[in-house]
Amino acid sequence: MTGWVKIVGLGPGAEGHVTPEAQAVLDDCTDVVGYIPYVARVPERAGLVKHASDNRVEIDRSRHALEMAAEGRRVAVVSSGDPGVFAMASAVFEALEAGPEAWKALEIEVIPGITASLAAAARAGAPLGHDFCTINLSDNLKPWALIEKRLRLAVEGDFAMAFYNPRSKARPEGFAHVLELLRETCEPGRLILFARAVSTPAERLIWVALEDALPEMADMRTMVIVGSSRTRAIAGTGWVYTPRFVVEPGAE
Amino acid sequence: MTGWVKIVGLGPGAEGHVTPEAQAVLDDCTDVVGYIPYVARVPERAGLVKHASDNRVEIDRSRHALEMAAEGRRVAVVSSGDPGVFAMASAVFEALEAGPEAWKALEIEVIPGITASLAAAARAGAPLGHDFCTINLSDNLKPWALIEKRLRLAVEGDFAMAFYNPRSKARPEGFAHVLELLRETCEPGRLILFARAVSTPAERLIWVALEDALPEMADMRTMVIVGSSRTRAIAGTGWVYTPRFVVEPGAE
Known part of the structure; x- marks a missing residue:
């Protein structure tokens, strides 16, 4: 055999x-x-x-x-x-x-x-419809300095971001640091999705503006998606999406 | 109804x-x-x-x-x-x-x-096993300057990268520029996967070092994955993977 x-x-x-x-x-x-x-x-x-x-x-x-x-x-x-x-x-x-x-x-x-990021995105609309980064926030296997560096570069590039393992039991303060870094570098209205236990009976989705995001909104079963600066909510619906196009600089 | x-x-x-x-x-x-x-x-x-x-x-x-x-x-x-x-x-x-x-x-x-990037990664091993960026190389809907900015930031952050729509008919020279930019910013042995028509009878996978990559290796049915600096081939096999861990600076 x-x-x-x-x-x-x-x-x-x-x-x-x-x-x-x-x-x-x-x-x-x-x-x-x-x-x-x-x-x-x-x-x-x-x-x-x-x-x-x-x-x-x-x-x-x-x-x-x-x-x-x-x-x-x-x-x-x-x-x-x-x-x-x-x-x-x-x-x-x-x-x-x-x-x-x-x-x-x-x-x-x-x-x-x-994968969890795409299942969560599907439930929310299309927040990953343009370029995005997928980042593991656990610092079990890499130094915090590298996580921070990648987050700053992803924000600078105006990528949407999908975070796996946002809060580890061993270091629960890590995700609070991530939110602080995002508040320093992004506008207060930037959209953040907390998608817990997607596709299971325990599923729970919350979209908030960055200024209203709390570390406690995430745990190890939560997928976090941060929109780019262009990610938008459709008024009168629960849908959030990132447009496929970026207007040429100066044309807007 | x-x-x-x-x-x-x-x-x-x-x-x-x-x-x-x-x-x-x-x-x-x-x-x-x-x-x-x-x-x-x-x-x-x-x-x-x-x-x-x-x-x-x-x-x-x-x-x-x-x-x-x-x-x-x-x-x-x-x-x-x-x-x-x-x-x-x-x-x-x-x-x-x-x-x-x-x-x-x-x-x-x-x-x-x-999604194509994960299907291609699976056929090749696990090149996206650590943090990665997903980037659409088509400049139909966004300016080339933004693509270039994102590529430079992704390299600086040592993300692996998955490229969709690497070569459009309308602008076939775009992917040659991408390879030039990568050659300026990455080591010559950096691994690149060209995965065409994954999971179909026409599937064709090629791994090459960056110095050997040619624009003609990609077309619109090709998914391109660029490893991070840590992505490695396993000698004696066709497998390529990115390790899950990054050693603390100074410990290596």
């Missing part, structure tokens, strides 16, 4: 966002590996072995998946959203690169999913 | 990337509106009316969709990839904002899809 590792994106939560390609892998694998709440989303069936682990053990989990594949098992490594966006794909490749030479011949596939 | 407009992402091309949520809309609508090749991807069925139009008429097409919904029809506006990323969602909201007041009460929904 030939083993494999397929790194699967489950989408943000709703069954309707699980692609047929992802579903086929879940139906065909012998083992599911991942963070506890994501493994729980895969239905039990005869012959399927679940290996759920806690957060912050991504490399151990990846090594385990590769080891099992080398033994001939068909292993699905599951992530919420898309596996390539602040999720398990990079971790598996890190483990592959550092691991035994024989692993490099293993069959590996990455199965894309609906 | 109550009409609606649902703005649907079909994913980059493969049937296996069409979400069940998107499929349900295609099965339930009375009308499909969109650019000719995307409308062609929706199977014919009794009672379904297709309205295919050429490129660059996004606002006319959006107005038509909203008019039909106001008359009680159930209209799917289809885009390739995700409708919120350089696709139809912003155009529909532009038309909604400029249109008759009555349209604002219409039922509208945006159905997210697998």
